[in-house]
Amino acid sequence: MVNLATSVDHIKPLFAGGSAYDWNNLQSLCDYHHALKSQQERAQKNKPHG
Template sequence: MCEECLRQDKLIKAQMVDHIKPINKGGSKLDIDNLQSLCNRCHALKSAKEK
């Protein structure tokens, strides 16, 4: 399930594994605490905000 949608009480299937803190900003590539599952929409919105 998409973790962002779950915070909004929506059940949407996740299609992406996302780095919470981007790797290019010091986030760990393989640390499970830096990973979250997101749907395509939430991943696209998060990526756009990070640019």
């Protein structure tokens, strides 16, 4: 099954220093994979450093 890409995603998240408007830091994803990637990034962002 193929899902259409409907979201624009930052390859390197903004909180990790990714550029908001650099075309090389943008990719298109379907809603499912964008949500999955965002969930993983939130978990990484909230992970205690140590």
